[in-house]
Amino acid sequence: MAVTRSDLYQRARRLIPGGVNSPVRAMRAVGLDEPLFMRSGAGALIEDVNGNRYVDWVLSWGPLLFGHADAATLAAVEEALRRGTTFGAPTEGEVELAQEIVDAVPSIEMVRMTSSGTEAAMSAVRLARAATGRDRLIKFAGNYHGHVDALLASAGSGLMTLGIPSTPGVPRGVAGETIVLPYNDVDAVAAAVARYGEGLAAIIVEPVAGNMGVVPPEPGFLEALRTLCDACGALLVFDEVITGFRVARGGAQERFGVRPDITVLGKIVGGGLPAAAFGGRAELMERLAPVGDVYQAGTLSGNPLAVAAGTSVLRRLRDPAVYEALEARGARLEAGLAPFGCVQRVGAMMTLFCQDGPVRDDADAARSDTERYGALFRHVLARGVYLAPSQFECMFVSLAHGDEEIDRTIEAVGGFFGH
Incomplete structure (x- = not known):
């Protein structure tokens, strides 16, 4: 039966x-x-x-x-599967996928692969804090950046759907470094930057919100975030886990013409297999180990099967x-x-x-x-x-x-x- x-x-x-x-x-x-x-x-x-x-x-x-x-994706995965599922060592496929990402996303010169969007967002925040020497973050109510302690406050779809408080199990000190503001409210961001700017490491945002339903950025909102970050020395982080390769080949930053300092990618970058990434300017990304002092690692990062699926999809998106x-x-x-x-x-x-x-x-x-x-x-x-x-x-x-x-x-x- x-x-x-x-x-x-x-x-x-x-x-x-x-x-x-x-x-x-x-x-x-x-x-x-x-x-x-x-x-x-x-x-x-x-x-x-x-x-x-x-x-x-x-x-x-x-x-x-x-x-x-999808037949092309399946064929790419099957070909990779015959060579082995994981090595814990670099492969040619990782380099090919990195090239596709760098070619497509305007702000990315170098990229580091991870296994999930949560991991990529966590690593992007760590890099931003290290690069600025600051701790505080601004995020927006209803934006979700994975189940990272510092980013679960007012974190969108899953929590909104289930009516769960945002931060059980998260140390108060960690959540206390996160400033939560209304999405699309430039005045609120400007006031927060005026008050906290000297200690602000980054503003992280979904450039098109997708975790409170689809909420587009109002005209001037993303541009204002870029200007405010530049004024106070904070980094602008775009969480393009959903929007990356979906709203344009180069993501929301291509569609709206605003370049962040760090971009978080997921979903399509793995072609349906578990994969994600974060990237930015070369001098910023080279703060990561082994060339820099910011540690980030992952046994299955750049997994051959996920890389093959992602590369198969991203190559077709050139059209x-x-x-x-x-x-x-x-x-x-x-x-x-x-x-x-x-x-x-x-x-x-x-x-x-x-x-x-x-x-x-x-x-x-x-x-x-x-x-x-x-x-x-x-x-x-x-x-x-x-x-x-x-x-x-x-x-x-x-x-x-x-x-x-x-x-x-x-x-x-x-x-x-x-x-």
């Missing part, structure tokens, strides 16, 4: 806290008693262990720009037609969903907020009707469409989504709203 979702969940609860290895997967926020357990994916579709198939707008939270089980196609698909979906709430989109990332909007910060996002969103989620799931199981996440558009999948999604959402 085939295993079922309920069977797996009962086993998982005995073995894994909450039955899941990442909290939002529990799906309690959208009114499900049991999470979905997926079995396979192909293109824009996924199939669960019960045999139900869905149009997938989560795409493993964003990295699958070419869809599930401008990729982003033209993503923009067209995103615009079609946005236009179809616009009658049903506040739709905010930047490139191939989008959120349908259950409110009138606009949403410009986490306080605005929190006014969304989360119960209504949960009902919407359940309605469309029953009709074969898989949205993010949280109001405060993104829909991710891929090249695997065609008109059929987009129109099916619009029809399912419209049915919930009586259209």
